[in-house]
Amino acid sequence: MNQEFEVSTRRTILTMLKTQGNLAVSEIAKQLGITEMAVRRHLNTLERDGLIDSRLVRQAMGRPTNLYFLTENADELFPKNYHNLTLDLLGELAAEAGELQVQLLFERRKDKMIGRFEEQMRGKPLADRVKALADIQNANGYMASWDTAEAGGYIINEHNCPISQVANQYNHACHCELLMFETLLDANVQRTECLVKGGLKCSYTIQDK
Template sequence: MTTTQAAVAPAPPAVGDTDGTRRRVLELVAAQGPVTAGELARTLDLTPAAVRRHLGCLEQDGTITVHDAGPAAGQARRGRPARHYVVSTAGQAELGGGYTELATQAMRFLRHAAGDSAVADFAAERNAAVVRRYAPRLTASDPHERANQLAELLTADGYAASVRPVAGPRVPTVQLCQGHCPVQHAAEEFSELCEAEARGFSELLGTHVQRLATLAGGAHACVTNIPLSPPTTAGRTGGTQEGSR
């Protein structure tokens, strides 16, 4: 499946920076996974053998794992299939830094002190702030390019986002994939965060979106289906459908 990849921060490390290169490999697996050693090698301008050494260390550490989606439809396996890697739960925690548990504790306190409605209000206000910040930067009228702009903004905020075309549907469709979520740990307990985010995507893109999978629900990426219909006025209307979590 072809991928339109948003820029991934931070910048590539200096040559010979083993720890920095390994971190870069981890970030790219989050952004592009499921991804092969060969694909990573082309992105990093390294040899496949060098990338495999980094992947082996990351797999041994438990920060990445092999993703088996089975053979492609109508294709029989020939020879040894390429290994496709995704980030594990432990790897997501490493990418997330040290404040995820604090955020979860704060939301637990909010629910205990003020109830479920306060949590929903917090998630809605957090989402509204993101919408206000992103909306002026979504300048494209073409819906595919608009989705790409959203992916770039999400990537800059640490979500390792990309836009991937979907073959087959009668209505042209793309999938917005987020290989990392800075609030995943909290979202595992507070689904209001994921629901508010999906509503924000709908507002920003001006169309119905459908959340197919989430990192918080155990998937290797958050995946949102986006039909490529032209955005409504100002790209700020449209409903949201939530897939199963």
């Protein structure tokens, strides 16, 4: 059995659990037309990867059986339409109250994030603040890295933008991110490359004040 087929089979099992709910090994094997031993091998891999879990359920007759179900991690594998919903809501707000209200919404989000993370920065040298900010952005899906700059100071690179669809239409989101960086780092920050504007990454140079 080649690797591509095995990955496809595991994907099929995940889809079955998504659409049908909790399933036993026997039911999965019956639907796929493969042995229960083969199913268990796939389930072991999916469980190891944190995509499924199981619970023991007592039957009216016979021995208890394990039912398998998706974890929250697996939910991220399926299509999402969050950005379209967000854009629709922002569009409604702009039409109802004007573009200024949309900008104020991004400002409030920026202030909320500053309030959430500024304690992690307080009293630290700039290098530690840069590292902490990169960790924060990584946790939020930005695939961020940081390094020292040849000309002095530091660089933060973000290789992914989870809000790119929103930022494409509402550039104020990028402006607020830059202001957030400046406030949290208490430093001079300049964006030198931007994913939304066709760059390969979002890149920030950081100099102490």
